[in-house]
Amino acid sequence: MNYLATLAPHDGTYIGMISEGLPSLQAVGMAGVQFDAAKFNWLGAIAPIDETVAVWHTAGITTFDGARQRDIVTGATARGSITYTFPALLNELFGSRFKLVTGYNGGAEINLAMERGEVEARNNTWSSWKATKPAWLSEHKISIILQAGPRPADLDAPLVADLAGSPDDRRLIDLVLSGGALGRPLATTPDVPAERVAALRAAFDDTMKDREFLGEAKALNFDVAPIRGVDMQATVERILSAPPDVARRAKHLLE
Numbered sequence: 001m002n003y004l005a006t007l008a009p010h011d012g013t014y015i016g017m018i019s020e021g022l023p024s025l026q027a028v029g030m031a032g033v034q035f036d037a038a039k040f041n042w043l044g045a046i047a048p049i050d051e052t053v054a055v056w057h058t059a060g061i062t063t064f065d066g067a068r069q070r071d072i073v074t075g076a077t078a079r080g081s082i083t084y085t086f087p088a089l090l091n092e093l094f095g096s097r098f099k100l101v102t103g104y105n106g107g108a109e110i111n112l113a114m115e116r117g118e119v120e121a122r123n124n125t126w127s128s129w130k131a132t133k134p135a136w137l138s139e140h141k142i143s144i145i146l147q148a149g150p151r152p153a154d155l156d157a158p159l160v161a162d163l164a165g166s167p168d169d170r171r172l173i174d175l176v177l178s179g180g181a182l183g184r185p186l187a188t189t190p191d192v193p194a195e196r197v198a199a200l201r202a203a204f205d206d207t208m209k210d211r212e213f214l215g216e217a218k219a220l221n222f223d224v225a226p227i228r229g230v231d232m233q234a235t236v237e238r239i240l241s242a243p244p245d246v247a248r249r250a251k252h253l254l255e
Contacts, residue, residue, distance in 0.1 A: 013188060013200075015200070016186070017184055020183065022035070023236045024176065027239050027247055027250075028242075028250050029251065038236060040188070042187045042229050042233045043186040043188060044186055044227055044228055046224055048227060049149055050150065051126075051177060052123065052146065052155075053087065053098075053144070053145055054144050056119075057140060059120040061143065062143040064145045064146045066145070067096040067121075069097070071097045071098075072096075072099060072120050072121050073121070074087050074101065074121040075121070077103075077104050077105070078103075080254060082179070084102060085176060085253050086123045086148065088253055089173065093172070093173070101119060111132075130223075144157045145157065148160045148177045149177070150181070168246065171242070175246055175250045176250050178239045181235050182235060185232055208224060
């Protein structure tokens with residue numbers, strides 16, 4: 001079933017999946033931003049994103065403290081991507097020694113590089129690990145040494161926010177990694193009438209309870225922990241209200 005199609009009213013209203021990082025880019029004043037995320041009508045997301053840092057078993061590092069003891073070659077796609085930003089944030093705030101190697105075309109290439117011994121660690125979401133590499137988890141091929149985002153019931157790893165040494169550091173973490181609270185968000189354009197937005201949000205909420213949808217998600221090992229559109233709207237407004245000093249500290253990490 002095309003669930004996105006079931007939400008569309010077929011009257012020209014545009015519904016799309018928006019990058020969860022867009023509000024933070026606006027918040028830090030990134031050059032080229034020509035939108036106002038607060039004016040989008042946010043409809044919901046299937047689940048929040050729980051980012052992780054995973055280390056390959058041959059590295060011999062199973063805790064975040066170990067990542068402070070020696071260089072760990074870490075695969076990433078490019079600057080500005082979460083695969084780069086998350087480890088770079090950890091290096092800056094907590095003295096970890098992730099040696100970032102960019103240029104990979106995507107997560108599958110980084111995974112292959114881990115198997116080949118080219119890199120020893122990477123960022124990935126918890127849901128992606130479960131959906132794409134369940135054997136790595138069950139066979140302890142990787143150690144999840146840190147996580148960011150709402151703590152899932154089936155992952156017991158330290159939260160990066162708990163490492164923050166000051167309220168300002170915690171706010172920086174919250175801004176840089178704010179996309180996790182938005183999941184993979186669906187939104188529609190600013191000019192959609194309020195009653196239509198309410199109907200779309202209700203349709204999304206109903207889809208998240210649909211038996212067929214839930215059955216497909218379970219078969220694919222996808223987590224379903226819906227984020228309601230009204231809550232997402234409030235989250236976006238919170239991101240955009242980041243204090244100027246925090247936004248300045250975050251900008252170079254998101255560039």
